[in-house]
Amino acid sequence: MVHGGQGAADSARKADRGRARPTCPVSRAADGTWQVHDYEVARALLRAPGTVQAGLGVETVEKLPPRVRRPVLYRDGPEHREHRRQTARFFTPRRVDEHYRDLMVRIAEEQLDVLRAAGRAPLSDLAFELAIGVVSEVVGLRYGRPGIRRRLERFFPEEFGEPGLTSARGLYWLVRQNANWLRIHLADVRPAIRAHRRHEHDDLISHLIAEGCSDAEILGECLTFAAAGMVTTREFVCLAAWHLFSDAGLLARYRASDEAGRLAVLRELLRLEPVIGELRRRATAAVELACPDGPVTVRPGEHVALLLDDANADPSAVGEEPLCVRPDRAGEVGAGLSFGDGPHRCPGAHIALLETDVFLSRLFALEGVRMSGEPRVAFREAIGGYEIRGLTVALPRAGRGL
Numbered sequence: 001m002v003h004g005g006q007g008a009a010d011s012a013r014k015a016d017r018g019r020a021r022p023t024c025p026v027s028r029a030a031d032g033t034w035q036v037h038d039y040e041v042a043r044a045l046l047r048a049p050g051t052v053q054a055g056l057g058v059e060t061v062e063k064l065p066p067r068v069r070r071p072v073l074y075r076d077g078p079e080h081r082e083h084r085r086q087t088a089r090f091f092t093p094r095r096v097d098e099h100y101r102d103l104m105v106r107i108a109e110e111q112l113d114v115l116r117a118a119g120r121a122p123l124s125d126l127a128f129e130l131a132i133g134v135v136s137e138v139v140g141l142r143y144g145r146p147g148i149r150r151r152l153e154r155f156f157p158e159e160f161g162e163p164g165l166t167s168a169r170g171l172y173w174l175v176r177q178n179a180n181w182l183r184i185h186l187a188d189v190r191p192a193i194r195a196h197r198r199h200e201h202d203d204l205i206s207h208l209i210a211e212g213c214s215d216a217e218i219l220g221e222c223l224t225f226a227a228a229g230m231v232t233t234r235e236f237v238c239l240a241a242w243h244l245f246s247d248a249g250l251l252a253r254y255r256a257s258d259e260a261g262r263l264a265v266l267r268e269l270l271r272l273e274p275v276i277g278e279l280r281r282r283a284t285a286a287v288e289l290a291c292p293d294g295p296v297t298v299r300p301g302e303h304v305a306l307l308l309d310d311a312n313a314d315p316s317a318v319g320e321e322p323l324c325v326r327p328d329r330a331g332e333v334g335a336g337l338s339f340g341d342g343p344h345r346c347p348g349a350h351i352a353l354l355e356t357d358v359f360l361s362r363l364f365a366l367e368g369v370r371m372s373g374e375p376r377v378a379f380r381e382a383i384g385g386y387e388i389r390g391l392t393v394a395l396p397r398a399g400r401g402l
Contacts, residue, residue, distance in 0.1 A: 011323040014242050015273050015377045015386040021310045025291050033280075033303045034289070034296070037310035039317035039337065041289050045304060046279070046342035050287045052076040053344065054303050055280030055384075069217045071224040073344070081343060090138055090204060091347040096354060100134060104358040107133040112362055120372060120394035127237035127359070128152075128230065134355050135229040138348070139222055140205035143195045144188035151187060152226055155180040181219065189219045225348075232275045233352045238375070238388035240269050241360060243325065245371040250325060255364055261327075262357050267335040268327040270353075271318065274308040274338035278384030281306070308384075312336035368396040 025038030036042045045051065053074055072083050089095060111126040128149055136142055193215055196205045204225070208218045244251045254265050281304045288295040289304075298304055313322040318333045335353075339346040346352075363369060375391035 039314035050285040051281035054282040131230040131233040140203035143191040271336035
């Protein structure tokens with residue numbers, strides 16, 4: 001649906017989280033968590049001091065000994081800003097274009113060859129191989145044993161448990177995840193560290209070694225980038241393809257556009273369907289949230305949930321028909337807050353959008369490519385994210401060379 005009214009029935013969302021957007025910019029959940037639904041309030045909070053990361057497993061990370069360096073996702077303040085400043089060079093648009101574009105094309109063509117040979121394939125598998133290959137190059141995970149996809153799938157399971165020693169389920173989850181950490185360390189991260197110690201590379205692992213990070217700290221950073229750059233990109237590739245398969249007009253526009261035009265379509269789809277629908281912050285000082293009826297004060301220690309799917313559908317920020325796909329929206333809305341904002345804005349935003357376009361532009365150039373079956377959506381409440389499963393892409397028999 002490219003155009004339409006503003007009613008719920010006219011929503012173009014495939015991964016609808018099932019709640020109506022409140023009219024109030026800020027509300028409060030039953031557990032006392034502040035909930036932000038307004039675009040400007042959410043963006044201002046992400047940019048302002050006085051809060052630190054919450055959710056995304058930060059509570060578990062906080063239990064690590066003080067001497068252990070936290071992954072960048074879980075740090076705030078001057079230490080976080082300095083790390084981002086030093087690693088920004090790995091993610092600039094120029095570097096992405098000069099160092100990673102050819103890699104994206106190669107991996108995309110390899111995955112399409114898999115599709116051509118088999119005639120049909122789960123899109124999530126093809127997209128995950130693409131994301132793994134690209135992020136592995138950026139991070140430096142290019143020396144591991146075969147099977148990284150399976151190891152990552154074990155580490156990011158379909159359902160998350162609650163770790164702990166107070167229940168059999170919690171103990172099982174804890175033991176399983178520790179085993180998964182060990183598998184990835186032995187098969188992927190340790191070989192990469194050894195190779196980088198023998199010969200310095202211009203990538204994240206060499207930077208971390210130069211910073212004096214331990215093997216365990218490097219493992220934590222690698223897994224953080226795996227979650228942020230591999231899993232989320234896989235889901236967005238599937239979601240964007242689903243939209244394009246389902247909307248002939250949008251697909252025709254995407255196929256006829258140059259790269260800038262295609263990226264505009266993808267940004268609009270990501271605005272409408274943020275892969276991570278919720279970011280959480282914990283106040284370390286009193287923080288005022290500006291609201292039409294007067295400011296709301298978040299006290300130190302209180303949590304704020306920024307509901308990105310609500311904020312990205314705020315008509316005062318994104319314009320009319322916020323639940324419809326309109327790539328020509330005025331202003332600089334782009335992908336909205338789907339990559340976050342402020343100090344923790346996703347550094348790999350350009351990488352994710354470009355590799356998605358490199359793959360999808362080639363997928364939809366295949367003659368007769370179609371979507372087989374109806375995809376299903378599952379939600380990971382613990383991280384506010386969606387998963388697209390059951391989306392199979394298929395080629396006509398002639399496309400398989402039979």
